[in-house]
Structures are given as structure tokens and as C-alpha cells.
Amino acid sequence: MNCAFLNRKPKTKRAKRFLEKREPKLNENIKNAMLIKGGNANATVTQVLKDVDQTSLEFFSKKSDCSLFMFGSHNKKRPNNLVIGRMYDYHVLDMIELGIENFVSLKDIKNSKCPEGTKPMLIFAGDDFDVTEDYRRLKSLLIDFFRGPAVSNIRLAGLEYVLHFTALNGKIYFRSYKLLLKKSGCRTPRIELEEMGPSLDLVLRRTHLASDDLYKLSMKMPKALKPKKKKNISHDTFGTTYGRIHMQKQDLSKLQTRKMKGLKKRPAERITEDQEKKSKRIKKN
Numbered sequence: 001m002n003c004a005f006l007n008r009k010p011k012t013k014r015a016k017r018f019l020e021k022r023e024p025k026l027n028e029n030i031k032n033a034m035l036i037k038g039g040n041a042n043a044t045v046t047q048v049l050k051d052v053d054q055t056s057l058e059f060f061s062k063k064s065d066c067s068l069f070m071f072g073s074h075n076k077k078r079p080n081n082l083v084i085g086r087m088y089d090y091h092v093l094d095m096i097e098l099g100i101e102n103f104v105s106l107k108d109i110k111n112s113k114c115p116e117g118t119k120p121m122l123i124f125a126g127d128d129f130d131v132t133e134d135y136r137r138l139k140s141l142l143i144d145f146f147r148g149p150a151v152s153n154i155r156l157a158g159l160e161y162v163l164h165f166t167a168l169n170g171k172i173y174f175r176s177y178k179l180l181l182k183k184s185g186c187r188t189p190r191i192e193l194e195e196m197g198p199s200l201d202l203v204l205r206r207t208h209l210a211s212d213d214l215y216k217l218s219m220k221m222p223k224a225l226k227p228k229k230k231k232n233i234s235h236d237t238f239g240t241t242y243g244r245i246h247m248q249k250q251d252l253s254k255l256q257t258r259k260m261k262g263l264k265k266r267p268a269e270r271i272t273e274d275q276e277k278k279s280k281r282i283k284k285n
Contacts, residue, residue: 032067034070041073044074044103045080049070055106055163069084081100082100083096084141088210092208093218094207096206097204104197104200105198106176106196108197111194111196112178119151120148122146122165125165137207138172138204161179163176171203177196178196180194232244
């Protein structure tokens with residue numbers, strides 16, 4: 001979208017609402033995604049897009065303002081092809097091409113499924129996701145695509161959906177599991193994973209990544225959202241909070257303690273103290 005268009009003053013209330021939705025915000029709107037089926041897409045790519053539509057929490061609509069997209073196509077040079085990408089400031093930020101080598105559909109696995117709208121737990125395994133720049137961007141892109149809306153609280157029974165991504169030997173293995181809570185004889189339940197689909201073996205093909213400066217700009221957090229540093233407060237590795245209090249130096253000899261008979265001085269002690277004071281006075285004189 002042209003920046004000059006955004007700077008124009010709206011002439012109608014509808015245009016004003018349109019521009020207000022696109023103004024910079026402290027808290028981003030929920031990211032929407034668009035799934036696009038190419039004209040030459042085969043049955044495999046079509047079914048992958050359908051399964052992703054059921055797996056993801058995003059709302060897919062032609063009328064919505066989408067910041068994420070997935071395009072599926074198939075040809076002789078690049079068979080079973082998926083392109084996943086995201087937008088920033090109405091321009092393409094990152095775009096990664098993936099090839100489907102193996103696919104098991106959601107309907108082909110006859111186990112029980114999670115209800116639609118269940119927020120998934122995302123797990124990434126493999127050193128490539130932390131070492132290689134292409135895989136780091138792919139990890140960030142997959143998190144944006146599947147994490148869904150942010151929530152403040154979550155209940156234990158709601159943790160039942162797992163998306164697992166493994167990077168190994170140049171391939172990305174995408175697996176989907178339903179988490180089962182079994183009786184364990186104690187308060188903490190025993191956890192089992194049951195595969196429910198879809199299952200994909202992907203290979204990384206071409207990438208179109210934003211420059212480091214543009215990527216940092218897109219990840220920049222507004223000052224208003226940054227947590228303010230609190231003085232004299234520190235945390236250890238276990239999350240325990242420690243506070244430091246600054247006080248003036250105290251004279252413990254003048255500290256008022258509780259009066260007890262057992263702490264009273266004996267007559268002999270008083271006599272010795274008086275003699276010591278007298279001797280000090282004589283020496284001074």
C-alpha cells in the first residue's frame with residue numbers, strides 16, 4: 001500500500017475507520033493468514049492446504065487484512081511446492097519455499113482429534129533451528145503461523161494439542177499430536193502423545209529473507225511496552241526476587257532492647273564499669 005494514500009485525510013467515516021485500523025498500534029491485531037491454491041496444484045497440495053486450514057487457529061478470508069500467507073503449487077521442476085511468508089508494512093518480509101516429500105492426511109489417521117480452535121503447544125527440535133539463519137527465520141515464521149492469539153491464562157485440560165517440528169539431515173519433519181492425560185497414582189498425571197495428523201516431511205528449497213536491518217525493525221518493541229527497570233531489585237536463576245534496602249549506619253550501643261531481669265547488670269559489674277570510667281578520666285587529665 002502506498003504511504004501517500006495513508007497520509008490522505010479521509011472524506012467518509014468508512015474511510016476513516018479503514019485508515020484507523022491500519023495505523024501503528026502498541027498491541028498488534030491478531031494475525032490472519034491467507035491460503036492460496038495455485039491453478040496447477042495437484043490433489044496432494046490441495047489436501048495439505050485443507051489440513052493446514054483445520055490445524056491453524058487463524059481466520060482465512062479473502063476480505064480480511066492478512067499478514068501471513070501460504071501458496072501451494074505443483075509443476076515438473078518443483079513438485080508438491082509450498083511457499084509460506086509474512087508481510088510487514090504492507091510489503092513481503094520473509095518468504096520460504098518448502099517441498100513436500102511425504103504426506104499423511106488428517107483424515108487418514110483414524111485417532112481422535114482435538115476440537116477446532118484449540119491452541120497448540122509448539123515444539124522445535126534440532127540444532128539447525130538455532131544455528132542456521134534460514135532455519136531460524138523458518139522457526140519464527142512457523143511460530144507466527146500456528147501460535148494463534150495470545151492468552152493470559154490457560155487450564156491444564158486445555159493443553160492437549162502439540163505441533164512438533166524436527167530439523168534433521170536437511171529435512172523438516174512436521175508432526176501433530178493429541179496430548180492424553182492418564183492416571184499416574186499421584187497428583188501429577190502421566191502424559192502420552194497420540195498422533196492425529198497431518199504428518200509432513202518437508203525439504204527447504206528457496207528463500208527470500210529480509211535484510212538484518214529490516215528484520216530488526218520489524219521486531220522492534222515500542223518503548224511504552226518495554227518493562228520499566230526497577231531499582232534495587234534482582235532475580236536469581238530460579239526466579240526468586242531479591243530487594244535491596246539502603247539504610248544509614250546504626251549505632252548498636254544505642255539500640256533499645258527489651259528490658260529483662262536476666263539482662264540487668266549485677267552490682268559487681270557496675271562497680272567494675274565505674275572503676276574503668278574513672279581510670280579513663282584520670283589518664284585523660
